[in-house]
Amino acid sequence: MKQKKQTACIRVFANEKQLNSCKRRMEELRDPLGSVASALNLAGNEVRLKMLFLLKEEGELCPCDLSDILSMSVPAVSQHLRKLKDGDLVTTKKIAQTVFYALTPESEILLQPHFDFFTNQTVKSAL
Amino acid sequence: MKQKKQTACIRVFANEKQLNSCKRRMEELRDPLGSVASALNLAGNEVRLKMLFLLKEEGELCPCDLSDILSMSVPAVSQHLRKLKDGDLVTTKKIAQTVFYALTPESEILLQPHFDFFTNQTVKSAL
DNA sequence: GGGGTATTTAAGCATTTGCTTAAATACTTA
DNA sequence: TAAGTATTTAAGCAAATGCTTAAATACCCC
Secondary structure, rough: OOOOOOOOOOOOOOOOOHHHHHHHHHHHHHHHHHHHHHHHHHOOOOHHHHHHHHHHHHOOOOOHHHHHHOOOHHHEEEEHHHHHHHHHHHHHEEEEEEEEEEEEEHHHHHHHHHHHHHHHHHHHOOO | OOOOOOOOOOOOOOOHHHHHHHHHHHHHHHHHHHHHHHHHHHHHHHHHHHHHHHHHHHHHHHHHHHHHHHHOOOOHHHHHHHHHHHHHOOOEEOOEEEEEEEEOOHHHHHHHHHHHHHHHHHHHHHH
């Protein structure tokens, strides 16, 4: 709630000094927060979250397996995997012409609570 | 790696039965996984993650405070808040013409590990 | 070398996203 | 009632996204 241009909200940010302090805090967090946002953005696409989950469950999968499971075209799968790889959520291992994708350790840590959440949901609904 | 139309990957999904079993599992998880994806998608936008974090830190804030802190226009802030509210990540309380936004308990649980991650990052880099 | 397989990349398209400006809505006060 | 304040909504625009089809790249085998 703005009173005047010189002061901000009565309730929370009563003066400019407090506002600037808060801004500085956000500036300090800019890079780490940005990298979390980036990872969440990647995981927040339903197709990609499914892929990440399947990679967690199976350990590693190739694009054509993911294509079969998810009933999607191979190029579509590949484009999503490319984003995950560029975002450091997955790693690749090539054997002949087959590429296997797997979660990075970091992405596993980041995503485990969310996988737990929706796998626990299913268990609960079965009870 | 596809061998024939009738069988899938040699390495992981060696037959159609296994593939169908995996597909069924994904279908069971469709709704809970979808709702997690939806929340992550909302949080995965940098502006919105900043808002969610600020709401966690301050407890509640109005659009004009968020506008000041983030140096964004009020309508832009409002549009993001609308998405967060529709996605059940925030709740609203109105006092006169001022609306205060706050995290829902569920979003707090979902996001806390991520907030911890990037606030701990900052602490570590300060040491 | 040719043919086959697996994957990636390119290009095009429709849809979605996030910002801006303007207008509308909801509230308070003189 | 008019003026002021806070917020939401509408509309428009440029950019981004995710899919498709086609082409290119990388590998294997006869």
